[in-house]
Amino acid sequence: MLQEKFKKIKQEIIDELQRTKTLEQLDDLQKKYFSRTAGELTKLVKEIKNVAEAERPKIGKIANEVKKEAVEMFERIKKNLETGKQSQDNSRIFDPTIPGKKEEAGRLHILTQMRREVEDVCVGMGFMIVDGPELESEWYNFEAVNVPAWHPARDMQDTFYIKKSRNQEIKKSTDQDNHKLTNLDTNLVLRTHTSNVQVRAMEKYGVPLRCIAPGRTYRNEATDARHEHTFHQVEGLMVDKNISIANFKAVFDAIVKAILGADFKTRIRPGYFPFVEPGFEVDLSCALCQGQGCRVCKHTSWVEFCGAGMVHPNVLKTGGVDPKKYSGFAFGFGLERLTMMRYGINDIRLFHSGDLRFLRQF
């Protein structure tokens, strides 16, 4: 054991000496290892007396060698630093007999990879990528997209509320960064969807507008295989003259086919969202059973995937756009859901589990 410790400290000294650039640093190192009372090498030498008597001569010899080598290294480096020769010469203490250090290569999280893929496809169709705050005013998250305080849709999107008294503090600290929080007379919330970016994007860029807003979203709900309190969505918004449902269908199909493959079909059916009129739910053909019917698609051969619709005139107006001249479509889907469809992943909780057995597969 002690023998190992001596080996280790020798390597540490070598490493630290290689990084030493000044005499002051060298002096500090000298104290760290050789100080009479607290020097790390001194302390190790003191431990020798606790070793079984028969072992002592052997350990003593190792200790002496390490100490001698360390002293020599210090002296050599000191001389180099004094004569200005510095670090090229320090590298001469490189010991080729020591095993190399393995560099662990990391990788991008699967959700980051998927987000980038979706972004590439959309940029290819002339969409720009926009961003919005995760800590959002209640106004942009709800009121601005046509969900007033009394609206039942608020119950479906319960989230985490930040107390009013903290708003001024937060306002101060967020004013300087890109995402200015405005309308701070309302409470702050962790955004429940990426739809909070719709009005922000119209205000900032005007029309015509073609953008997607990928990002993290939150809900206050119990987790299970299909629900997480923290997840990711991709919002899409296109506003121009004469935009129709046909434009939505074309754009959306292009995204799905590019990411999931040409075999996937989409189906549009009526659905209600306060920020669109008409609104729809978009289903994907079930990847697992290919139309045969299975548990995942509840034997319907379709899986619910995305909310969408034609942007509600109220939302256009709030964004400063004249609904008599312009129309647009919007959609929002879950990035986790898309990834689950592509790889046949059956539990959303895996994404943030930090389980390397899962993450290393991508």
Ligand code: DAH
């Ligand atoms: N924001 C909705 C949700 O999180 C999804 C959605 C539905 C987004 C319809 C849209 C839309 O842009 O038009 O449930």
